[in-house]
Amino acid sequence: MKVLVIGGGGREHALVWALRKSPSVTEIVAAPGNGGMAGLAHCIPVDGNSMPAMANLVAIEKPDLTVIGPEVPLALGLVDELQSLGYRVFGPTKAAAQLESSKAFAKEFMQRHSIPTAEYALCTSFEDVKRELPRFSVPVVVKASGLAAGKGVVICNTHLEAEETAGQMFSGALLGAVETEVVLEEFLTGEEVSFFALCDGKIAAPIAAAQDHKRVGEGDTGPNTGGMGAYSTDGLLTPAMQQWVMRNIAQKVVDGMASEGTPFKGILFIGLMMSPRGPMVLEFNTRWGDPETEAIMLRLETDLLDLFNASIDGTANELTIKLKPGASATVIAASGGYPGKYASGKPITGLEESGDGVVIFHAGTAIKDGQTVTAGGRVLAVTAESSDLREALERIYERMKTISFEGMQYRRDIGHRALRG
Secondary structure (H helix, E strand, C coil): CEEEEEECCHHHHHHHHHHCCCCCCCEEEEEECCCCHHHCCEECCCCCCCHHHHHHHHHHHCCCEEEECCHHHHHHCHHHHHHHCCCCEECCCCCCCHHHHCHHHHHHHHHHCCCCECCEEEECCHHHHHHHHHHCCCCEEEEECCCCCCCCEEEECCHHHHHHHHHHHHHCCCCCCCCCCEEEEECCCCEEEEEEEEEECCCEEEEEEEEECCEEECCCEEEECCCCEEEEECCCCCHHHHHHHHHHHHHHHHHHHHHCCCCCEEEEEEEEEEECCEEEEEEEECCCCCCHHHHHHHHECCCHHHHHHHHHHCCHHHCCCCECCCEEEEEEEECCCCCCCCCCCCECECCCCCCCCCEEEECCEEEECCEEEECCCEEEEEEEEECCHHHHHHHHHHHHCCCECCCCECCCCCCHHHHHC
């Protein structure tokens, strides 16, 4: 089977790596791919923000299956386009992907279907913000409703700061694009957990839990990023809590989307806050998360292709999704200055195979004159699995000592909450 994976980050590298283990997969094409995927897949440059370019690539390559990694092609409606042309594709339709592409839609959907989430207000103007803010205590969360690459959430310690942040979102000064809707949200306390479920339009099946580390600095300090590392363990959610999340959130999402005429197929990523009032949904993503996917793929024992087929064919209830017991983790090596301005094109050393079981997924790399160089804010996802989280992290950090590029930064405390406990 020929599989096309659309995307060029660490998540897509991890998906390609896992697909390579499937006995049914004979060829993988990655578009655009990156420097690390080149050894596993045929990489073809394509503009991931251009529907015609991506649809044309599929028409030329004629894959048996297309897997869409990033959120932008989903929000643009690439699944709908490819399905209309008769191609087999994994991921939600444009309407279903609104759970991620519009935080306003997601909040109102959760309210309609009694899914637990924080109190909120939808604002379409700066005047709305000033009118709604007084009913929120501080800190208060200000969210851009649209896609913002993990950077559209700001925790504000004063109402004035919240006003200024919302104003910058409406003007485009904060995120580089003008927002037409901003969500004000109650600040929740507790542990954050990411939970992944496979959905086939009727059934939600559990995959795994993971914990991301969004802040750039150690001790969870500094600005939010796309994620500086993640880990996955058996103990992140108890079996009883996993069942509760599946029954009260994941299945409710699938049932609710079906009842509204927009069946949800693909990966449902549930960002949870384990608050004193119980689990509350912070956000939905409608695809594999990054960098959680890098950690989860090392634990996944079930053929990844079987997950994709079950979602498309509506047979998720017949699938048993197995994970290796124990733990896995991934640590991001990022460019200096990230998540702000950073330079690219820096040569990377220390990427050779070392036999230590550590897998290096490329998140933002390119090949220039035969040399692997940086080509993004998040550059590498250094990943390992073990029966014990501490051991997995020790192996990762030992390997990090051998990897180098100018300005390289990474957090040295990934998994600190679990290790402390």
